[in-house]
Amino acid sequence: MADIDYYELLECERTADDGTLKASYRRLAMQWHPDRNPGDAAAEQRFKAISEAYDCLKDPQKRAAYDRYGKAAFEQGGGAGAQGFGGFGDIFSDIFEQFTGRGRQPTGRGQDLRYDLEMTLEECFNGKEATLEIEVAVACEPCGGSGAKPGTSAKACTTCHGQGKVGMRQGLFMVERSCPSCHGAGRIIANPCDTCHGQGRVERQKTLSVKVPAGVDEGTRIRMAGEGEAGQRGAGPGDLYIFVHLKPHPIFKREGTTLFAPMPVSVTTMALGGEIAVPGLDKTQASIKVPAGTQTGKQFRVRGRGMPALNGTGFGDLVVQLDVETPVKLTRRQKELLEEFQAIETEQDGKNTPAASGLFGKIKAMFSEAAE
CATH class of the missing domain: 2.60.260.20 (Urease metallochaperone UreE, N-terminal domain)
Structure with missing residues (x-):
């Protein structure tokens, strides 16, 4: 299982975008989740492999390293010019992160989510109370989002001493990178939770109610704070952004x-x-x-x-x-009246229709000049 290509595990092409990867991961995670396959060791291993693949490919830098070097990118000394964890690309990335303070947050907040809401013009006029059904990663209840089996707790990583980062000299530079032992968490979970397998969160179907105000238009964005995906191992959740899309109206x-x-x-x-x-x-x-x-x-x-x-x-x-x-569908009498009106209109030589008469006059003059 460990040697299977990450893209094959997620049943995606190598060119798949982030949304496709995420959707495929959710589908497969639900299929192979141990809760749905009790006592099936093979299913549990499949679930872990799928989670490992997605954890790598959802991160743009890890995915770039994997696409170039494969799993050797994450092994010490591995792969086609790779140095340490991720090769030259990650070395320069780490230098940039050290000086700008924009390093990745391994235990950061959960991802923001997007929901597209279609509304009629009448609903936009009056506003509405909308009910949303979303599939989202929520904090694991048995472990409270910690990832550790109930009754146990995570311990400080002995490699980074709980810092989540380790220093490494690269030539003239001293750079920091995520700890290879705890992957930046700063903690090691010796006894992972049986429900979330140490992730601190699980996929669930969630029902939300949102009050959409009157006057929203195409592209209006509504933010629901904290209703995005739960963060890993107790970190804060992301936000849910609702984008309004206006249905065509037959009149207006x-x-x-x-x-x-x-x-x-x-x-x-x-x-x-x-x-x-x-x-x-x-x-x-x-x-x-x-x-x-x-x-x-x-x-x-x-x-x-x-x-x-x-x-x-x-x-x-x-x-x-x-x-x-x-x-x-004129009646005979209506037709007679219109014919009578037409006859009078002809006698008046366009006095009732000055715009049409003026146009025809200009056309007539144009042809007369051409004939001369």
Whole structure:
């Protein structure tokens, strides 16, 4: 089992991204977890091997070293020019970390998680109480997240004396790196917990409730502090970030707090004028007075009938665009009236349609000039 390639253990290609590696690890960890395979020593070994593979490949620097040197990168004196733990790449990384204070935190907080939440425009208008189902690493209950079997405790590492780091001279430089014995934890667990196998955390399905405020938009990010993955061996948890995604609406389109809506209107209303009712997302109606002779495409702004401002006061506007709807399935009488109207319109030589008459006049003049 120890000689199997890490990528083969996780059933992933070598080009797999972090998300693919994580998803595959969670699936396999659930499949081979000792709790699901009681008394199966082979399953337990498989689980440990999978955990070892993921612990390596989830760390970008460890993964780079493994991709280049294989497991020899983590053996003293191993592998294709590697020096000590990780070769020249890790040596320069350790030097950089020493001077900038940006070293890896082996027992640092848990990873942040992302959740994509789809919402309708109505839900964004009113806000909602959303229930989320997430699979997350939580602190192991039997050991309280320590990783040690209940009734026992971890002991200070004798190699680094509990510091988690050891010094090593590389030429003119003295660099610090993670302790090879405790892997930076500063503690050694002689009797690991039977449930989490020394990790201090286990995978669980968790249900969360989040109050999404009114006015959220596409890309709005909501942070739930401490609801990410639990840290290793008692370290603090990460955060959960919820990203809002807006579902398409059959009528309204949104730009910030402004709503846009097309409104088909009969040709008689546009010509004679009138009043139309415009529905809003708050389930009430607003009235728009249409002046006689209104042209198709004309927009009217209704103040305060748009989206609510996020974490603020007031509402945006509703912009309604009127478009002429040509009548269909005319009755005989309607057809007669329209034909009569057409005849009168022809006699008036375009006085009722100045835009069209002006355009045709320009086209006629253009062809006349061309003929000359």
